[in-house]
């Protein structure tokens with residue numbers, strides 16, 4: 095197929111003729127998503143960075159649908175678009191490539207009428223200040239539309255071939271190294287993991303038991319016709335359909351938080367590991383921001399102890415500020431039992447001379463267990479990052495160990511499914527630290543590994559997550 099790279103009669107000033115009026119709203123959204131994609135693909139930025147620094151590019155449901163969808167399927171869409179371009183676009187026109195990716199995503203994965211997708215993509219060329227590219231965008235997307243229509247008519251005949259198709263599609267959205275790694279560490283399950291990584295993550299709620307009885311809150315959900323599934327934890331429910339958190343009952347009153355089920359296991363697990371005789375525990379959450387596990391822990395501690403001290407440490411003040419805002423909504427930030435500290439947890443003086451009965455180390459990691467929730471990870475994570483993560487995880491463990499009282503317990507967690515960040519870290523740590531012993535865990539979801547506990551995104555409603563318990567010997 096041949097393209098016309100220039101459209102006749104388009105050498106006018108596009109913005110003065112068309113203007114960024116309401117009609118152009120969705121073209122502008124498209125342009126902003128293209129910019130966000132460029133920051134991810136070419137600038138190595140994460141979606142979280144875009145949310146924090148360029149929030150206008152991710153501000154509406156349409157922005158989010160397009161950005162998450164395109165990053166999830168970027169690798170296969172990139173291939174399809176590249177094959178249709180007669181020659182690569184110039185560096186300064188990479189925004190057009192992203193525009194084609196957005197259009198290709200909608201054609202393949204949304205039920206929107208193809209003429210509307212193509213028209214809006216063509217209009218977005220004007221918003222991008224590149225009206226000459228309208229012919230090119232029109233031609234490539236029409237070609238993709240024809241391929242999508244042809245694929246529709248060749249639907250698989252049986253369930254077996256449907257699964258094969260799901261695997262083929264999901265595989266084409268994974269970089270080769272990632273798929274090989276999954277296959278080598280999960281020889282019997284890698285196919286299911288690859289498929290799970292391409293699905294949308296469920297929306298899970300944690301009911302704030304310091305504000306409301308879980309049963310009352312569940313009644314409020316039912317009253318609002320919000321259907322949900324109960325879990326093995328009384329304060330945790332999974333919504334049958336995701337919705338804007340702010341539209342949940344009593345959201346502003348702080349009766350509920352959004353938090354994945356796997357992450358909600360942290361607080362209860364650390365609680366179960368605390369020495370039984372303890373009356374007023376002093377606990378450190380060493381990598382605390384934005385506070386998901388911190389506030390859950392605070393809620394569980396408040397339910398069990400008359401008083402406690404909970405310290406939230408993180409090395410990024412900006413993230414601690416966000417944590418404080420979240421804590422304010424939940425009614426926790428002004429609680430004198432909760433203290434925030436900004437410091438580097440690899441440094442000896444990170445907590446002054448404080449010592450703790452329990453430490454939660456929710457370590458920075460690859461996030462490989464959360465690829466369906468953070469689809470940009472598949473594009474940004476590289477195989478050699480795992481060694482750097484492991485180095486930092488071990489540094490954090492060794493340093494924080496000195497802050498743990500004799501007889502105390504440390505719960506190590508990551509949202510990774512790779513052994514480099516999980517069992518290997520625990521093995522190296524226990525070998526090097528003579529007063530550390532491993533504590534066996536028995537969680538409500540997931541299964542045991544040789545040294546810890548692993549949850550996988552293939553299990554119903556959980557992200558991939560790892561936990562390991564470590565106990566510090568009492569001095570004799």
Ligand SMILES: C[S@@+](CC[C@H](N)C(=O)[O-])C[C@H]1O[C@@H](n2cnc3c(N)ncnc32)[C@H](O)[C@@H]1O
Pocket residue numbers: 357380381382383384385386387388407408409410413437438439440456457458459
């Ligand atoms: C996995 S996130 C923590 C998520 C949090 N526990 C929650 O449940 O919401 C890891 C955190 O570790 C922090 N971090 C990374 N390196 C650190 C260091 N050297 N010292 C302290 N915090 C660090 C990051 O800023 C990030 O907020």
